[in-house]
Amino acid sequence: MSGDGDIVDLFVIGGGVNGAGIARDAAGRGLSVILCEKDDLAEGTSSRSGKLVHGGLRYLEYYEFRLVREALIEREVLLESAPHIIWPMRFVLPHSPDDRPAWLVRIGLFLYDHLGGRKRLPPTRTLNLRTAPEGAPIKDAFMRGFEYSDCWVDDARLVVINALDAAERGAKVFTRTACTAARRDKGLWSVEMRDGRTGVKTTVRAKALINAAGPWVNDVVNRVAGQNSKRNVRLVKGSHIVVPKFWEGRQAYLVQNNDKRVIFINPYQNDLALIGTTDIPYEGRPEDVAAEESEIDYLIKAINRYFKRGLTRGDVV
Ligand SMILES: Cc1cc2nc3c(=O)[nH]c(=O)nc-3n(C[C@H](O)[C@H](O)[C@H](O)COP(=O)(O)OP(=O)(O)OC[C@H]3O[C@@H](n4cnc5c(N)ncnc54)[C@H](O)[C@@H]3O)c2cc1C
Structure with a gap:
């Protein structure tokens, strides 16, 4: 703690990649930190991500050069610091002239490189694609493709090692412990947390409070902190489907859909493929989220436009 009795510099709500990363960063700067997670580390969105460490190739189209540059620099940092859970992956992008001209894709990939x-x-x-082995699963109508690099990551382990490192640097990390109330009190935050195993409640005071509750961010603002914020966060759902892997080799694929969105088809575990995502507004409770039938059809249709295999609903694991 900070030497002011039970006052900590920073209280972080949420043990996903953001909460764990913030806790590690703050503890590394010498701040006293408490992180509480209502379930287990990475039990929320951070174990259900696309599992890529990437710069966001498609953001170049929106002139987000700085964002992409920062993400690419961070990709190198992560690859350097955690090569046991992050590894390079090649992505094959079959070129579809109907969606983006080749010169645009080439410029994008040059910048990305x-x-x-x-x-x-x-x-x-x-x-x-007619002669390269990576083109074998692709329909003959697609003759040319591009192959570029990004990284794959074990997302949940990335969260856990961040939390462990935060703890090694002095942060107190509580799992199965929900933040149940947070109020301003004499210039500080008075924060209550409840141990889900024992039911014991503890109150600590913190100089700063971070809401890293992911899709529960509104719940923390409204219910936990009792605020009537007008700035409601809009939730967006990005679903994946998992099917048996249907191509040879370790490369992933990236296809352009008719709606200009891109869909990743990544090798997953040993013999599966992780395909996604969709991108639709979501208004339900985070814990009830699931892929809708229309989202599954959307992903299958995008894949079948490019691949000879012809996926069906019955392939979805
Ligand atoms: C490796 C990796 C790659 C990614 N790649 C991409 C990408 O390419 N593109 C992209 O857009 N996004 C990407 N993401 C982001 C990802 O999809 C999510 O946006 C991200 O995981 C959200 O993390 P989070 O920590 O904000 O939320 P979450 O992981 O959902 O964590 C929030 C946590 O808060 C906890 N919580 C909620 N309420 C309370 C409470 N009252 N008290 C205590 N705990 C509470 C929840 O249980 C949950 O564990 C990636 C994430 C990872 C980890």
């Missing part, structure tokens, strides 16, 4: 000080990952190359 050069914006972020890429050191360890191989550069982009052009593929003849």
Whole structure:
């Protein structure tokens, strides 16, 4: 703690990638930190992500050069610091002239290769999908493709090692412990947490409070902190489907959909493929979220436009 009795510098609500990362960063800067997570670390969105450490190739189209550059630089940092859970992956992008012209894709990939000080990952190359083995699962109508680098990560472990490192730097990390109330009191936050196993409630005072509750962010603002904020966060759902892997090799694929969105088709575990995402507004409770039938159909349709395999609903695991 900070030496002011039971006052901590920072109280973090939520043990996802944001909460754990913030706790680690703050503890590393010498701040006293408490993190509480109502379930287990990474039990929320952070174990259900696309599992990529990437710069966000598609954001270049929206002129988000700075965002992409920062993400690419961070990709190198992460690859350097946690190579046991983050590894390079090649992505094959079959070119579809109907969606984006080849020159635009080429410029995007050139920038992607050069914006972020890429050191360890191989550069982009052009593929003849008729002759390259990576083109074998792709329909004959798609003759040309591009292959570029990004990284795959074990997302839940990334959260856990951040939380462990935060704890090693002095942070107190409580799992199965919900933050149940937070109020301003004499210039500080008075924060109540409840141990889900024993039911015991503890109150601590904190100089700053971080709401890293992911999709529960509104619940923390409204119910836990008792605020009537007008700035409601809009939730968006991005669903994946898992199917048996239907191509040879370790590469992933990225396809452009008719609606200009891109869909990732990534090798997952040993013999599965993780396909996603959708992107639709969501208004329900975070714990009730599930892929809708229409989302599954949307993903299957996008895949079947490009791949010979012809996925059906029966393939979805
Ligand atoms: C490796 C990785 C790669 C990613 N790649 C992408 C990407 O390419 N593109 C993209 O857009 N996003 C990406 N994401 C982001 C991801 O999909 C989510 O946006 C992200 O995981 C959200 O993290 P979070 O910590 O904010 O929320 P969560 O992981 O949902 O964590 C919030 C936590 O708060 C806890 N909580 C809620 N209420 C309370 C309470 N009252 N008291 C205590 N605890 C509470 C929940 O139980 C939950 O564990 C990636 C994430 C990871 C980890």
